[in-house]
Structure formats: C-alpha cells, structure tokens
Amino acid sequence: MQKIRFVDLFSGIGGIRLAFEQAADSLNIExxxxxxxxxxxxARLVYEKNFSETPSGDIRLIDKLPEHEFLLAGFPCQSFSHAGKKEGFGDTRGxxxxxxxxxxxxxxxxxxxFENVRGLYSHDGGQTLATIKHEIQKRGYSFDAFLLNSANFGLPQNRVRVYLVGILNASPTFELISDVGPKDSHSYNTQQLSLFYPPKKSVTVGDILENNPDEKYDCSPEFVNALKRIFNNDLNRLHGVRLIDYRGGNSIHSWDLGLRGECSPEEIELMNRFILKRxxxxxxxxQDGKxxxxxxxxxxxxHPNLGETLNSLVNKKxxxxxxxxxxxLSGNFSFEVYKFVDPNKISVTLVASDANRLGVYYNQRVRRLTPQEAARLQGFPxxxxxxxNDDxxxxxxxxxxxxxVVKAVAQEVIIKTLYSTQERIDKSQFALAQFFK
Known part of the structure; x- marks a missing residue:
C-alpha cells in the first residue's frame, strides 16, 4: 500500500487530521x-485521547518541520471572522x-x-487573500480558494468556510465548486459540489438527534411554560424560531417571555415596533443602535399613557x-436557547460562542442540542x-x-498531488532516456 506523510498545524482537537486520514483510507493509501x-x-487533551499523541505547543517555537508530503493547517480565524474585529494581518493572530x-x-x-472562516475570502477588499496567494505562489505552489457549504457534503448544517489548496510545481484543475448556499437554513437545496459527494438523500437535523439524551439538557420548566404561553401549547411552532432582542421576523424577545417581568400587550407592542422602527x-x-x-x-x-408605558419598560430593564x-437593553445571552433548529431542516452554523445554546423541540422535549449532536453536525463519528466538560x-x-468537507477536499488534493508527482517522474525519466540515447 502506498504511504503518505503529513503535518497537522493548528490542529485543534484533530478534525482536519481525522478527515485527511479518512480520505487517504478511502483511496487505499496509508x-x-x-x-x-x-x-x-x-484541545491538546482531546487530541491525545483520540490519536494517542500530544501535539507540540506554540508554533512560534518550532524550528523546522520533518519530511512530509502534505501540510494541513486550520490557522486562527478570529482576526478574519465577522465575529472578530477583522483586523487581519494587523492582528497578531493574523x-x-x-x-x-x-x-x-x-x-x-x-x-x-488550509481551512479558515468565510470572512477571509473578502477581508480588506480581497487584499488579505491576495497576500496569502502571493506568499504561497512565490514558493512555487498553485493556489485555489473554495467557499464550501457543509450542507452540500452530507451534513445538516449551513456552514460556509474557505478552503485554500495548492500543489508544488503543478497547475491542477480541481473538481470542487464554490457555493455559499442561501442566507438561511430553511431554504437550502443540496447540490453536487464534488465528484466524491454526489447528490443523495437530503440529510436533516432529525438524522443526528439522539432519541433520549440526559435530562440535564432539558430547558427549565419556567422557560418551557413561557414558550407554551406564547404558542398556545403548540410547541411545534418553535421550529426555526430565534430568541433575540434586536430583530423582528420569526423571533421571540425577552419581553414576550417576560424574563424581567411580565409585560402588558401595549408594552409588548411598543417594544416590537421600537426594534423595527429604530x-x-x-x-x-x-443602520442599528439608534x-x-x-x-x-x-x-x-x-398611546395616551406613552410616558408611563416607557417608564414601566425602563423599570423592568x-x-x-x-x-x-x-x-x-439586549438580553440575548440570558436566553437558555438562542435558536431552535428544525428537525426537518438543516441547522444554522455551529459557532464556539454559543454552540451550547442551540435548542430543539423533539420527542415532546424542549432541550438544548447535546455535545454529541453538535459533533454529529460537524461529521465527527x-x-x-x-x-x-460539556461547555x-x-x-x-x-x-x-x-x-x-475536509475529507472531500483532501481526496481531490491527494489524487491531484500523486498524479502531478507521477507526471514529473515520468517526464524526468523520459528526459534521462533521451539524454542517454
């Protein structure tokens, strides 16, 4: 069996490594x-538990890399993310x-x-990506960037990430197709974005849910009762609902739930109009914050008593x-759940800051997704x-x-690399044969 060696930088808990090993195995390559x-x-602790080796620490203290054929890296994304300050290479992490x-x-x-957040693709008007491309190409590598949505690869999650790939001294044509998908997870239609992942049965959140998880993931009785009151005991209406204080639409707000004190119909109506009209x-x-x-x-x-109504809402905070x-006053982080996923649809993007506050109504229970379900959304076995520790x-x-997604990307990169390497060997052998004629 053919064997390839790889290096795993910014390895986290080992997701890229796991996917790369699966890709190689699927191609009958060790x-x-x-x-x-x-x-x-x-992260090092979890990596060691799963791969029986502890990663080295700070990359800045590493002098050199050992011999290897493939380099994998999920380098830090905070400085390129919409959730971060988007300082890019002006940020130490960048x-x-x-x-x-x-x-x-x-x-x-x-x-x-390389894998990173979607924001890297357009950061600083494309200059950040152009800088990365320049640094890579001047070292003799090809350079391609793909925006890929996890939902197109058999996972029920609307997650877009950028994947940067390249091969030394080659000009490969990859079969991958960039596609960011829809703005929301309720109108998604799966597409074929890689030859390795042809269209098949649509996967939904319901396919990754546990039937009877621990009761510790159940939402509190007070929270559930407030939801029942809002939806007249029809909790199926929770599917796809957000809990957020600065947006309208299919949302529930803290004043609807009465989290800081019960609100009158007039107070609720005032707050609903306020967040839209401001x-x-x-x-x-x-755009916001007025x-x-x-x-x-x-x-x-x-309203004849507008001043009193406003004072009441101030007193209730x-x-x-x-x-x-x-x-x-935004109360978004006071909600037990910030979004209820729909078992018949795909999930919103799982993010580190509030992955513990994704909820679901399933099997007559209002609860949070479990860590195991979060792992399944990411494709972990x-x-x-x-x-x-759950958190x-x-x-x-x-x-x-x-x-x-990484597995599909890795399959193509491995094949294209081995092909280009063999092509170089064949050309070299042909040149030598011609020389010695």
Missing part, C-alpha cells in the same frame, strides 16, 4: 502524521499565517490544505434611558472522544471543521 502542533491545552510560510521554507511539502433613516443614518426620544417613539406608537433617549466540548465543536 497515511502517517509525522508532526502536529496546537497551543490550547484543552500574522500566525506567516509562521506557516516560515515552516514551509524549512521543508516544502508536495501540497497543502432602523428607519428618518431617525438617523446609523436611540429615540419619546416624541420620535410617539410617531409610530400613539427592557429599555434604558440615556440623555432623554430610549435604547433597548460517535467513536470520537469529546472533552469531558468545552461545545466550544471545541464550534471551532472545529466539518469532517465531510
């Missing part, structure tokens, strides 16, 4: 990880990409696979009064050992990769 690196102690190029210079592999340009140019005076509020909410202007397991899954 693989060996010759070096791994991860600075986070909790410059860690240059640690990768420094190590590439110590031993050039035949190919690389975006109007007539109240300022800011503070409104009582007179401005009266323009869209006529649904509104805040700043220089005689009113502002909603049930045999993969998660962190013993850390949720966080790690939100930070990890979608196994199915």
């Amino acid at each position: 693989s060996e990880c010759v070096f791994s690196s991860e600075i986070n102690s909790d 410059t860690l990409f240059f640690e990768i190029t420094r190590l590439i210079d110590t031993y050039k592999p035949q190919a690389f696979i 975006r109007n340009k007539q109240f300022g140019k800011e 503070l409104l005076t009582q007179e401005q509020i009266a323009s869209f909410f006529e 649904y509104l805040k009064l700043i220089n005689n202007k009113y502002k909603p 049930d045999s993969f050992m998660l962190h013993a 850390k397991a949720y966080y790690q899954m939100g930070n990890s990769v979608s196994i199915n």
Whole structure:
C-alpha cells in the first residue's frame, strides 16, 4: 500500500487530521502524521485521547518541520471572522499565517490544505487573500480558494468556510465548486459540489438527534411554560424560531417571555415596533443602535399613557434611558436557547460562542442540542472522544471543521498531488532516456 506523510498545524482537537486520514483510507493509501502542533491545552487533551499523541505547543517555537508530503493547517480565524474585529494581518493572530510560510521554507511539502472562516475570502477588499496567494505562489505552489457549504457534503448544517489548496510545481484543475448556499437554513437545496459527494438523500437535523439524551439538557420548566404561553401549547411552532432582542421576523424577545417581568400587550407592542422602527433613516443614518426620544417613539406608537408605558419598560430593564433617549437593553445571552433548529431542516452554523445554546423541540422535549449532536453536525463519528466538560466540548465543536468537507477536499488534493508527482517522474525519466540515447 502506498504511504503518505503529513503535518497537522493548528490542529485543534484533530478534525482536519481525522478527515485527511479518512480520505487517504478511502483511496487505499496509508497515511502517517509525522508532526502536529496546537497551543490550547484543552484541545491538546482531546487530541491525545483520540490519536494517542500530544501535539507540540506554540508554533512560534518550532524550528523546522520533518519530511512530509502534505501540510494541513486550520490557522486562527478570529482576526478574519465577522465575529472578530477583522483586523487581519494587523492582528497578531493574523500574522500566525506567516509562521506557516516560515515552516514551509524549512521543508516544502508536495501540497497543502488550509481551512479558515468565510470572512477571509473578502477581508480588506480581497487584499488579505491576495497576500496569502502571493506568499504561497512565490514558493512555487498553485493556489485555489473554495467557499464550501457543509450542507452540500452530507451534513445538516449551513456552514460556509474557505478552503485554500495548492500543489508544488503543478497547475491542477480541481473538481470542487464554490457555493455559499442561501442566507438561511430553511431554504437550502443540496447540490453536487464534488465528484466524491454526489447528490443523495437530503440529510436533516432529525438524522443526528439522539432519541433520549440526559435530562440535564432539558430547558427549565419556567422557560418551557413561557414558550407554551406564547404558542398556545403548540410547541411545534418553535421550529426555526430565534430568541433575540434586536430583530423582528420569526423571533421571540425577552419581553414576550417576560424574563424581567411580565409585560402588558401595549408594552409588548411598543417594544416590537421600537426594534423595527429604530432602523428607519428618518431617525438617523446609523443602520442599528439608534436611540429615540419619546416624541420620535410617539410617531409610530400613539398611546395616551406613552410616558408611563416607557417608564414601566425602563423599570423592568427592557429599555434604558440615556440623555432623554430610549435604547433597548439586549438580553440575548440570558436566553437558555438562542435558536431552535428544525428537525426537518438543516441547522444554522455551529459557532464556539454559543454552540451550547442551540435548542430543539423533539420527542415532546424542549432541550438544548447535546455535545454529541453538535459533533454529529460537524461529521465527527460517535467513536470520537469529546472533552469531558460539556461547555468545552461545545466550544471545541464550534471551532472545529466539518469532517465531510475536509475529507472531500483532501481526496481531490491527494489524487491531484500523486498524479502531478507521477507526471514529473515520468517526464524526468523520459528526459534521462533521451539524454542517454
């Protein structure tokens, strides 16, 4: 059996490694990880549990890489993410990409696979990606960037990530097709975005749910009763609902639930209008965050006791009064669940900050998704050992990769690399034969 060696940088809990090993195995190729690196102690612990080796620590302390054919790296994404400050290479975490190029210079592999957040693709008007491309190409590699949605690879999650791939001294044509999918998870239609993952039965959240998880994942009786009151005991209406205080649409707000005190119908109506109307340009140019005076509020909410209603909402801490202007007090992190996924659809993107607050109504229970279900959304097999602490397991899954996607990418890169390597060998042998004629 043919054997390939790889290096696993910024390895996290080992998602990219797991997917790469699965890809090699599917191609009947033996693989060996010759070096791994991860600075986070909790991730290193899980990596060791699953791969029986502890990654090296800080990449900045690594002098050189051992001989290998493939370089894998899920380098830090915070500085490129919409959830971060988007400072890119002006951020210390962003410059860690240059640690990768420094190590590439110590031993050039035949190919690389990098994974990052979608924001990298367009960050700084494309200049960040252009810088990465330049650094890679000047070292003799091809460079392709693909935006791939996990839902197109047999996973019920609307998750878009960018995958950067390249092969040394080659100009491959990959079969992968970029597609970010829809804006929301309720209108998704799966497509064929890789020859290795042809269209098949649509996978939904219901396919990854546990039938009878521990009761500790159930939402509190108080929270459930408030939801029942809002939906007249029809909890099937929870599917796809968000719990958020600064958006309208299919959302539930803290004032609907009465989390800080029961609200009258008038108070609820005022708050619902407030979060919609405060975006109007007539109240300022800011897209969001506008503070409104009582007179401005009266323009869209006529009520004989408007002042008393506003005071009541301030006292209950649904509104805040700043220089005689009113502002909603966001209570998003006080919700037990921030989004209820629909068992018949796909999930929203699993993210580290609130992977522990995705909810579902299933088998007559209102509960949070379990860490095991979060792992399944990412394509991890049930045999993969998660962190013993639930909160850390949720966080790690939100930070990890979608196994199915990386596997598909790795399959193509391995095949194209081996083909280009063999092609170079054949050309070299032909040239030698011609020389000695």
